[in-house]
Amino acid sequence: xxxxxxxxxxxxxxxxxxxxxxxxxxxxxxxxxxxxxxxxxxxxxxxxxxxxxxxxxxxxxxxxxxxxxxxxxxxxxxxxxxxxxxxxxxxxxxxxxxxxxxxxxxxxxxxxxxxxxxxxxxxxxxxxxxxxxxxxxxxxxxxxxxxxxxxxxxxxxxxxxxxxxxxxxxxxxxxxxxxxxxxxxxxxxxxxxxxxxxxxxxxxxxxxxxxxxxxxxxxxxxxxxxxxxxxxxxxxxxxxxxxxxxxxxxxxxxxxxxxxxxxxxxxxxxxxxxxxxxxxxxxxxxxxxxxxxxxxxxxxxxxxxxxxxxxxxxxxxxxxxxxxxxxxxxxxxxxxxxxxxxxxxxxxxxxxxxxxxxxxxxxxxxxxxxxxxxxxxxxxxxxxxxxxxxxxxxxxxxxxxxxxxxxxxxxxxxxxxxxxxxxxxxxxxxxxxxxxxxxxxxxxxxxxxxxxxxxxxxxxxxxxxxxxxxxxxxxxxxxxxxxxxxxxxxxxxxxxxxxxxxxxxxxxxxxxxxx
Numbered sequence: 001x002x003x004x005x006x007x008x009x010x011x012x013x014x015x016x017x018x019x020x021x022x023x024x025x026x027x028x029x030x031x032x033x034x035x036x037x038x039x040x041x042x043x044x045x046x047x048x049x050x051x052x053x054x055x056x057x058x059x060x061x062x063x064x065x066x067x068x069x070x071x072x073x074x075x076x077x078x079x080x081x082x083x084x085x086x087x088x089x090x091x092x093x094x095x096x097x098x099x100x101x102x103x104x105x106x107x108x109x110x111x112x113x114x115x116x117x118x119x120x121x122x123x124x125x126x127x128x129x130x131x132x133x134x135x136x137x138x139x140x141x142x143x144x145x146x147x148x149x150x151x152x153x154x155x156x157x158x159x160x161x162x163x164x165x166x167x168x169x170x171x172x173x174x175x176x177x178x179x180x181x182x183x184x185x186x187x188x189x190x191x192x193x194x195x196x197x198x199x200x201x202x203x204x205x206x207x208x209x210x211x212x213x214x215x216x217x218x219x220x221x222x223x224x225x226x227x228x229x230x231x232x233x234x235x236x237x238x239x240x241x242x243x244x245x246x247x248x249x250x251x252x253x254x255x256x257x258x259x260x261x262x263x264x265x266x267x268x269x270x271x272x273x274x275x276x277x278x279x280x281x282x283x284x285x286x287x288x289x290x291x292x293x294x295x296x297x298x299x300x301x302x303x304x305x306x307x308x309x310x311x312x313x314x315x316x317x318x319x320x321x322x323x324x325x326x327x328x329x330x331x332x333x334x335x336x337x338x339x340x341x342x343x344x345x346x347x348x349x350x351x352x353x354x355x356x357x358x359x360x361x362x363x364x365x366x367x368x369x370x371x372x373x374x375x376x377x378x379x380x381x382x383x384x385x386x387x388x389x390x391x392x393x394x395x396x397x398x399x400x401x402x403x404x405x406x407x408x409x410x411x412x413x414x415x416x417x418x419x420x421x422x423x424x425x426x427x428x429x430x431x432x433x434x435x436x437x438x439x440x441x442x443x444x445x446x447x448x449x450x451x452x453x454x455x456x457x458x459x460x461x462x463x464x465x466x467x468x469x470x471x472x473x474x475x476x477x478x479x480x481x482x483x484x485x486x487x488x489x490x491x492x493x494x495x496x497x498x499x500x501x502x503x504x505x506x507x508x509x510x511x512x513x514x515x
Contacts, residue, residue, distance in 0.1 A: 019060055020360065032372070032376065043440075050338050058343075059361070063360065074376050077118075080098050090278050092279075093302075094302075094307060097302030098114070098302075106298065117256040117260075117308040118310075118311040126365040145459065146459075152326065153449070169435065171484075176442065177446060184201065188450075200414060208334075209418050210443055217419065217426060218436065220423075222430050243377075258285055260308045263308060263309030263311065264313065278309045285301055285305035321336060323350075325346035327441065336445075402423075
């Protein structure tokens with residue numbers, strides 16, 4: 001415990017330097033703006049700004065990008081409440097009660113309880129990151145190639161099982177990412193693969209080019225297809241109106257606690273993410289609350305629970321990223337790519353070989369949460385006014401940053417061309433309900449999965465049983481297979497055991513064909 005406190009104090013000494021404080025403020029401010037503007041999202045924001053960090057100190061760069069990551073969870077609530085437009089996928093469920101509160105003249109209360117719940121959940125998540133990261137680091141030291149391959153496989157099957165409406169589409173997206181990851185030099189032998197004799201393909205597909213295209217341009221193309229544009233909204237009159245009353249706090253306190261716990265548990269799982277956490281927290285709170293009949297009609301618990309969950313999940317996702325090198329969401333997959341670009345390998349040795357980086361990041365998350373709660377409470381009217389900017393202007397700036405970001409990676413016009421191609425692919429995937437995050441995870445983790453698979457088979461002289469005979473890898477493989485087969489198990493065994501397939505649930509209140 002003494003070593004833990006010493007490491008944390010060292011992290012604060014790093015995070016409290018003027019330079020890192022400035023980048024933390026820039027990150028949380030940019031994240032709040034990105035989250036508030038519909039159609040951008042955390043993945044896009046981090047992808048667009050990651051090229052700008054080249055040449056920066058890695059610690060300052062990750063502090064800024066992490067600030068964007070968890071800052072967007074705060075900002076995404078603004079457009080969800082004021083305009084019924086989710087700024088982030090994790091705030092989709094917030095629209096159910098948040099927008100209804102806004103229509104009742106309680107928009108400021110909804111934003112206020114969301115900010116307070118986010119601060120409590122985010123702080124709890126960072127505390128748990130501080131306490132659990134060293135523990136998981138010691139566990140991770142027992143990981144060899146078979147364990148890492150099994151863990152990556154679990155992440156692939158988890159995201160394929162929960163992404164989109166069809167698990168098959170999730171698997172197809174992950175597989176597509178794995179196929180793209182094979183282009184370039186062989187990870188073991190160094191020989192060219194699928195380059196068709198083109199030297200510029202030796203480096204393979206840059207995950208940044210793919211991410212900017214899939215998420216940035218794909219969202220822009222999707223937004224252009226929506227008729228009617230975005231409604232103009234009015235900002236809350238004063239930050240004082242955002243403070244919850246005693247009655248609001250009494251109703252919300254346990255919703256915040258339950259949402260925080262659910263969000264942290266879900267967020268720590270590879271491939272789950274804050275979106276799933278917010279939906280689960282909303283469902284749990286609707287059943288646990290004494291005012292469940294008010295959900296979908298403006299219940300303040302319906303805002304507090306999912307907002308707490310998505311912030312706790314975003315903090316929890318940093319644990320597998322830092323200790324095991326496994327991202328828990330699309331955004332942390334982009335962060336993982338940034339780690340590798342800076343020459344840093346997340347895993348068991350990160351906390352010992354790069355303590356300034358690891359503990360400085362954790363300490364900055366405490367500071368960032370304080371910055372965010374002050375920023376959001378006092379600047380709610382300012383951020384809401386940004387929604388008055390017309391969508392074509394927003395789209396123009398996004399496209400401009402996308403082109404500049406893709407070209408700046410290697411000063412190669414071909415990267416811009418591929419960004420456009422993947423942008424069209426992202427639009428098609430969105431239309432067909434294929435999860436783009438699965439493709440990104442497959443592309444980023446594909447080489448690592450292949451490397452550990454081949455190393456494992458080398459150790460076992462080609463015996464595939466090595467993945468099942470070792471305790472940790474065997475348990476992870478069982479979990480991966482269960483996650484892969486869970487839809488079949490649920491539909492064919494559990495529902496039959498209950499006596500038949502359950503009827504289709506009624507639509508949630510507050511969701512209509514026009515929403």
